[in-house]
Amino acid sequence: MHSAVQRANTAATIAAILLATICAAASFLDAFNSPSLQAHVQVVKINRFRRQLDGNDEVKMTLKMSMDLTSLFTWNTKQVFVFLAAEYETDTNSLNQVSLWDHIVQEKERASFQVKVPTKYPLIDQGTNLRGKKVGLVLHWHIMPISGRMIQGKMPLSNFSLPDSYTTRS
Amino acid sequence: MDWQGQKHAEMLMQIFLVFSAVAAFGAGYLMRDFRLMMLIYAGGVVLTALVTVPNWPYFNRHPLKWLDPSEAEKHPKPQVSNITSSSSSKKKASKNK
Numbered sequence: 001m002h003s004a005v006q007r008a009n010t011a012a013t014i015a016a017i018l019l020a021t022i023c024a025a026a027s028f029l030d031a032f033n034s035p036s037l038q039a040h041v042q043v044v045k046i047n048r049f050r051r052q053l054d055g056n057d058e059v060k061m062t063l064k065m066s067m068d069l070t071s072l073f074t075w076n077t078k079q080v081f082v083f084l085a086a087e088y089e090t091d092t093n094s095l096n097q098v099s100l101w102d103h104i105v106q107e108k109e110r111a112s113f114q115v116k117v118p119t120k121y122p123l124i125d126q127g128t129n130l131r132g133k134k135v136g137l138v139l140h141w142h143i144m145p146i147s148g149r150m151i152q153g154k155m156p157l158s159n160f161s162l163p164d165s166y167t168t169r170s
Numbered sequence: 171m172d173w174q175g176q177k178h179a180e181m182l183m184q185i186f187l188v189f190s191a192v193a194a195f196g197a198g199y200l201m202r203d204f205r206l207m208m209l210i211y212a213g214g215v216v217l218t219a220l221v222t223v224p225n226w227p228y229f230n231r232h233p234l235k236w237l238d239p240s241e242a243e244k245h246p247k248p249q250v251s252n253i254t255s256s257s258s259s260k261k262k263a264s265k266n267k
Contacts, residue, residue, distance in 0.1 A: 002176065007223045011183055015215045018191040022207065025195060075202040146204050 026076045027148025033074050039067035039139050041084060041157045047118060049130070049167045057130040059123040059162060063101065066114035072143050072153075073108040080105045081142040084157075088136065090129040097138075098123050132164040175229025183222040190214020 044062040052058050065084070072080050083102035090096060100119040105111050123130070136159045143151040171179060190211055198207025 002171075004223050004225060007179060007183070008219065010180070011187070011215070011219050011223060014184065014187050015218070018187055019211065022191050022195045022211065026198070026204065026207070029199070075198065075204050 023147035027145060030074055030076050030145060030148060030151070033071075035071040035153070037067065037069050037071050037155070039065070039069075039155060039157060041065045041137050041139070043137075043160045044116065046163065046167060049163060051128060051166060052124070055128065057125040057128050059130060060119055061100075061123075062116065062118050064114075064116045065101075067112070067139070069105060069111040069141065070108055072141060073111060074145075076145045076147060077108075078106075078144050078146045080111065081144065083140050085138050085140055086123050086135045087138050088130075088133050090125070090127065090133075092127065096125070098125075100137075130162050131166070133162050135160055135162060171225055171229040172232050172234055174232040179222045179229055183218055186214065186218040186221065190218065 042064045044064050047060045047062060049057075049059050063084070067082070069080055069082060081102065081104050083099050085097045085099050087095060087097050099121055100123060101117065102120065123135075137157045138154050139157055140152070140154040143153075145151070191214070194207045194211035194214060197210050198204055
């Protein structure tokens, strides 16, 4: 404390430690947020269901989704990454999860919406197991905070069954 | 600054910074705005630096009384006494044995 530079150094060090403390406190309080979100998804139609040239099944469909993610946002949330996964079981894999659609929500005001979209990513199987398969749709989300660790969650939504035979583009 | 001033400055620094942190967190939590918390905290840190880092006259109200140079000549530094020098030579002699 004898020179101005020493005092400045001390002030900067204490300020940095306290900054870490308040960020940790903000992150800690996030754990008490119990979100209650609503979501609904419906397969409007199967656009294409075929077998690719390299032998794997591929499905493209149109989905109608509505969701309300506002309860996931706290004051310490930077953005929420949400994606819809198709989950099903095959002989070789007990669980297959394929992402069909994803979205980044950066503001709480834009967290509640409805869309009718074709799937961003096709449902491609490791093999040819999709004919007549019962597929469950699960909504997953990753909450990315401003400070702290990422929080993950998921919610199962409706199921649907794929057709028994390949279709051509309608 | 003098010694009293240094102690005072350090105490003020700690109090100001902790208060800034608590006020910033409280305001941010109540207004649900992370950016507000950061702004208040930054303002508090700058205010603390302005108050405690420069050498304000307020911190120099108990100045040390350094000895006047003319006084110092009247009281010369004490010489190394004979006792200590002989004991050190005794030690040297014992080492050589």
